[in-house]
Amino acid sequence: MAVCGSMRALARAGVQGPCQRLWAVSQQLRLFGVCRRAGSSSGLAAAGAAPPGRAGLACAASAAATDAAPSSSKQKVEYEAVIGIETHVQLNTATKAFCGCASEFGAEPNSNVCPICLGHPGTLPALNAEMVRKAVLAGLALNARVALESKFDRKQYFYPDLPKGYQISQYDVPLCEGGWVEVVVPDSSTATGGSPRRIGVTRAHLEEDAGKLVHGGAASLSGSDYSLADYNRGGVPLLEIVSEPDMRSGAEAAAYGAELRRIMRFLGVSDGNMAEGSMRCDVNISVRPAGRAAFGTKVEIKNMNSFNAMQRAIEFEVARQVELLEAGREGEIVQETRLWDEGRQCTYSMRRKEGLADYRYFPEPDLPPLVLSQAYVDELQASMPELPAAVRQRYASLGLSQYDAVVLSDEPAVARYFDALLAAGAPAKPAANWVQGDVMAHCKEAKLAWEALLGVMAPAALAEMIQLIEDGTISGKIGKEVLPALLAGEGGAGGGSVRALVEARGLVQISDPAALGAIVDSVLAANPKQLEQYRGGKTKLQGFFVGAVMKESKGRANPAELNRILMERLNAPQ
């Protein structure tokens, strides 16, 4: 149960568990170069098996790859993938980047708009100080240099979701440059379940989000009769984080994305919700023969709404490119943007990039340079909360496995809860088991946020219950029975309230040999036939007696003691 819960948590965060098949495939890719024909068949077959019609259009490229003539006779070339990620993180400020509109998700279309974010004539941007604060925090957490003077620029293009015809962004002097993220890449070959690795961060800069277009009359843009524009998202603050092309597999990319998300959530600067688009990753992928310095032709993939999907998209795309290379059709790998189709598990071409788009960047004349004092940056550095990597390290130092440490530090609220348990005196390992097991399962089932859990089950109460198990007052089994009461808020504030609860309910474990002996005796007396059979050699009946005694004790019998006394009585010479 506990393990299943943790596996779910890992999958959600995009960190593949050690036994996942996809992970094994990409591991193969990385370590041995690609013999993708066998390994890739799953991905490509999925594409090929897509319903005719739409698949013909969308998956043409992958179909071509599938049809490629085998080249087994040639000498095998090892390939490696080069992956860089541009991540757009919505900063969770109350208001938008350059106006006073609410920055919330999910409001009635065009309800959070004003003349400024609609680009009305004469309107001017005014920089949101909170956006800057959150971005600086993020930059520091990414180990980047925060520029004391940066500037805003206009990135210009026409599109109906872009009210001004330009996006206010930062071009050549970004707020943050030159950082790195330490990620834990799952690795089934080590006992600890993963090893830390640094992914470089080229830069992180401030910009504003565009609005959202909703296409009507068809399932996709190409066939739609009309489009509706919703500008609620227009002007929402973004931090665009550009990684170095340091990743070599889908798993690494997913681990990087998951760690970025964790960092943003621990900082409290973004909710990192990929499904709602508050964190969006654009992945650039190229493939080259291992050992070659020059990069291959880069393809951009978008439209992945989980790290899991990102990993699968990358694996699909790498396989597609490798197949084309192997078939001598590298000319068919073109600079383009491809979209991940979750339904059919393939990427398909959205648009070709004919040369470099010219955004005609120039300095935003409506905003003065962004000047920060060193004191301001220092203050934010000093106020920095503990980051997930440090939390993991701390948990590991408590004797928890890397795996436990990753699960417990995946969500800040979980880590906060776990820390509160530790603070209330709970020993780390059992506390970790309870959090990852029953409690996590309960929260998931009851759709209860961990923040809300704090208000229901005081960490000190759970800590007290764990202590009661540890000191033998109740059994672990009883603990599982007590937990629902605690989750229903009946456990009080701990520090004695849980003991009072288990006592009041008569759940205290019976460890007294005399009392247990009496129960055992009464059970043996009540089941003479089974006793006779047992003594006749049918020792399997031991379980029957354990169950009966447990039942008689209403589950309160100390299992170890019970076992000892029962065996003593059963095997007593006649």
Add this chain to the structure above:
Amino acid sequence: MRLVIASTSTPLQLARASRSRSAVEITQTYLRGLKSVEGRLGSFLAVDEEGALAQAAAIDARIAAGEDVGPLAGVPIGIKDNLCTQGLATTAGSKQLDGYVPPYDATAVARLRAAGAVLLGKTNMDEFGMGSSCENSGFQPTHNPWDPERVPGGSSGGSASAVAANQVVAALGSDTGGSIRQPASFCGVVGVKPTFGRVSRNGLVAYASSLDCVGPMAQSVADAAALLSVIAGPDTADSTCSQRAAEDFTTGLLPAEQLGSTPLAGRRLAVIRETTGEGVDAGVSAALSSAIQHLKSLGAEVEEVSLPSFAVGLPAYYVIALSEASSNLSRYDGVRYGHRAEADELWEMYGKTRHAGLGSEVARRILMGTYALSAGYYDAYYKRAQQVRTLIQREVGAALQQYDALLCPAAPTPAYKLGEKTSDPLAMYKGDLMTVNLNLAGLPAVCLPCGFAEQPGGAKLPVGVQMIGRAFGEAELLQLAHVFEQTAGVMAEARPVVHAATQ
């Protein structure tokens, strides 16, 4: 409370003070006068009679209730049509914004309203401020009150002609490369281009953001100072607006009788050599010379200073202004407001909309600006122009260390005839030579009448002198202009051919 209304229109001021005329009566009188000459001038794109009278009635009610009314209570004013007025159509002279009604007031407009000024209407202009004659208006030409065959200048030509013809007491204009000063010169009124950042640009339909300034146009320096005092000051809506607190620019303006015989003694002034001589109309040169003589007679030292960078300012100005304009005008895409053409596809809609909505001069400038910002050209044009801009800032700044103010014409010629330059955009651009450098430098400048140029046929056309001051030195600059105005008596006997009676 002090009503500083036009020293030239003292009767109005007295009337207001004595309550012999209500704000409604004054508004009615001005509306009548405005309309009586509007057919010959075309100063206005919209006249808001209803709104003006309601505003005036509200002021009268406040006075009746003994409440405080602002320093401009009851003063009839015009607003250049590129300043947003809530509930009143604002087109910036463009068909693209025909019928567009802003949901908010520009900061300068809101401050004028709060000060009690009564908005009579929106004045004509070259489309988006792009032009120097008002002939690039998407709707109508405006005629010069001194000679209706001639242009009023631009782009704030409607405001200039309305003030000159007394259709309003004063007006707001905007100045990106001379758009307040050149029409002030052509129409014989006072125009103030404040220091960049002195007046909020919030609500000013952007042409070139780093150059655009909102400023007053009036019949006297004192009136212009009164308007500037109201509209200036910090504004959180404009991040490029200075934090300097607003000043009362009228305080240092002494009445003529209180000025001594040499009120400018000790003032060091200099004429910019590059703006005189070849290429400058003889009438303009003569008017400037007599102005210099007059300044000297008031005790000022007037020398000549050479600013070589002035000559290269014009191309730099056009590169910067058009680059910014190409970006600022991208929002007129037909998607959210304004004109939209019917089309089946998005890009066709964009193309048709902008082709029909934007005039040819605007299109020309967007194309040039887009070109200048394009990959491969950015360094050669935009970046280079910014370097020139820095040079000009340094050079003019250095000269202003040495002199209290610099002098030059506001335009090389007096008002020319309608149609005279429309076929030659370069000739039109050259007319901005005298003014653009101050926008590049961000410095304040006042243009006020300094004489007349006699035309063959006997017409008298006003000529303005431009006085350039230090950054945020408007108070000193306006004092200088005021002394000149009060002592030179340039306008004493002169009146434009078209003039609205308001008595």
